[in-house]
Amino acid sequence: MKIRAAVLERFGNPLVVQEVDLAEPKAGEVLVRLVACGVCHTDLYTASGADPTGYAPCVLGHEGAGVVEAVGEGVTLVRPGDHVVTLFAPECGECVHCRSDRTNRCVAIRDQQGLGYLPDGTARLSRDGDELRHFMGTSTFAEYTVMPEIALAKVSPEAPLDVCAPFACGLSTGIGAALYTARVEPGSTCIVFGCGLVGLGAVIGARLAGAERIVAIDLSTDRLAEARRHGATDTRVAADDTVDWIRSETGGFGADYTFEATGSVLVMRQAVEAAREAWGLATMCGVAGKGETLDVVPRFLITGRRIAGSSFGGVKGRSQVPQLVDRWLAGEFDAASLISHRIGLGDVNRGFELMEHQDGIRSVIAFD
Numbered sequence: 001m002k003i004r005a006a007v008l009e010r011f012g013n014p015l016v017v018q019e020v021d022l023a024e025p026k027a028g029e030v031l032v033r034l035v036a037c038g039v040c041h042t043d044l045y046t047a048s049g050a051d052p053t054g055y056a057p058c059v060l061g062h063e064g065a066g067v068v069e070a071v072g073e074g075v076t077l078v079r080p081g082d083h084v085v086t087l088f089a090p091e092c093g094e095c096v097h098c099r100s101d102r103t104n105r106c107v108a109i110r111d112q113q114g115l116g117y118l119p120d121g122t123a124r125l126s127r128d129g130d131e132l133r134h135f136m137g138t139s140t141f142a143e144y145t146v147m148p149e150i151a152l153a154k155v156s157p158e159a160p161l162d163v164c165a166p167f168a169c170g171l172s173t174g175i176g177a178a179l180y181t182a183r184v185e186p187g188s189t190c191i192v193f194g195c196g197l198v199g200l201g202a203v204i205g206a207r208l209a210g211a212e213r214i215v216a217i218d219l220s221t222d223r224l225a226e227a228r229r230h231g232a233t234d235t236r237v238a239a240d241d242t243v244d245w246i247r248s249e250t251g252g253f254g255a256d257y258t259f260e261a262t263g264s265v266l267v268m269r270q271a272v273e274a275a276r277e278a279w280g281l282a283t284m285c286g287v288a289g290k291g292e293t294l295d296v297v298p299r300f301l302i303t304g305r306r307i308a309g310s311s312f313g314g315v316k317g318r319s320q321v322p323q324l325v326d327r328w329l330a331g332e333f334d335a336a337s338l339i340s341h342r343i344g345l346g347d348v349n350r351g352f353e354l355m356e357h358q359d360g361i362r363s364v365i366a367f368d
Helices: 041-048 110-115 161-168 170-181 197-209 221-229 242-249 265-273 298-302 317-329 345-356
Strands: 002-008 016-022 029-038 063-071 083-086 125-127 130-134 144-148 152-154 189-193 213-218 234-237 257-260 281-284 306-309 339-343 362-366
Touching: 002 345, 016 144, 016 345, 029 083, 029 161, 041 345, 063 144, 063 161, 083 161, 083 317, 152 317, 161 170, 161 317, 161 339, 161 362, 170 197, 170 257, 170 317, 189 197, 189 265, 197 213, 197 221, 197 257, 213 221, 213 242, 221 234, 234 242, 242 265, 257 265, 265 281, 339 345, 345 362
Parallel strands: 189 213, 189 257, 213 234, 257 281, 281 306, 339 362
Antiparallel strands: 002 016, 016 125, 029 063, 029 144, 029 362, 063 083, 083 152, 125 130
16 A cells, blocks of 8 residues: 655755555564654654664654554454554563563564564565565554554543553653552652653653652753643752752652753763662663763762663553553543644655754654
8 A cells, every 4th residue: 555654865964754555464474554653752763873873764753643554464463443552662471581570571572673673584665666664563653653562552532642652651751660660659759851752751660659759850941841730849940050959859868769861971970970879770761862971970879879771661552551551541640732743744744843942841742
C-alpha cells in the first residue's frame, strides 16, 4: 500500500514527507493505522546525527498510538479494531529478561530491531523498490506502520489516542523511572532535574508513589509552573549552586531520590552529587550525546550513593502501559494537559523546532 511518511534522508537535514510503500504484515506482525504520534527528543537526537546507533534513510517516529487494521499469521495478542500504543521496548513475555521483575529489557527481537529491520531481518518499508529501514522497530511518523505483535500495548478504547501517544515513550519513561526503576518510597524527598515530558512524568510518578517532597529544577519558569501543576511541592531555577542548595534543604545529606531528565552529563553529575549520603539513588533518564561520559568522584559512591540507568522507565510495555493509561483515565494524573501542540505530518520539522526552543511540553502529530 502507498502511505505518506516522514523520511530521514541524511543526518542533520530536515525530514522529507513523501509517499512510500508499505508491505503487508507477515507472520507475527500487525498493520496499525496511526491516529497520533508524539514528536520526541529521541527522534531529533537521531535526525541530528548525534545518535551513534542511528542510520539513514529511514522513517522516524516511535511515540505512536493507533488502531489495528490487519494481522499476520499466528497473531494472538491483538485483533483488528484494537486500540494500541506502539512500543520501541517490546515485551515477548518469554525471554530471560521478560521473566524477571528486575528489568524491561526484552531481548527477543533486539538484534534486528537495532539494525532497522523487523524480526525476520527484512523491512516492510520501501521507496522505488529500495528498502527503507524501520526506526526503533516502530517508524510511526507515517500514516500506517507494520510492527511485531509483541511491540504493541492494547489500551482501553475509551482513551483518546492522541493523549495515549506520549505513553509510548516520554510520559511512561518518567512515571516508570519513579515507580519501577527507583521504586520511590512514601514520605521520601525527590529531586527532578529537567521538566520536559520525561521530567514531568517523574514528578507525577513520585507523587503517585507517595513522596512527601518533590523538588523540580529547570531553567524555564514556565516548565516549573507545569511541574507544580503535576505535583511538585517546590521548584527552583537551575543554577551553579543547585547541589549546595539541595543539601542545605536536606540537613546536609541530599535527597533520597534524584532523577535526571535533560541528557546533559553535567546535570547527570549534579543528580549524583545531590543524592543522599548513605542511601541516595540517582536515576538517569536522559540520553547523552555521542562520545560523552559521566565524570563521578568515587567518594560519592563509596559513601553510599547509587546510580541507576532507566530505559523506558523500567516499564514492561504490554503489561504496564495499559495500567498507566487506566490510571490516567481514573483521574490520578492529567496526561492531556501535557500535549501543548497538535500538528499535521507535514509540520513534523516544526515539531522539532518547538522542542529545540522549549516551546510547550509535547507536540503530537494528528493523522487524518
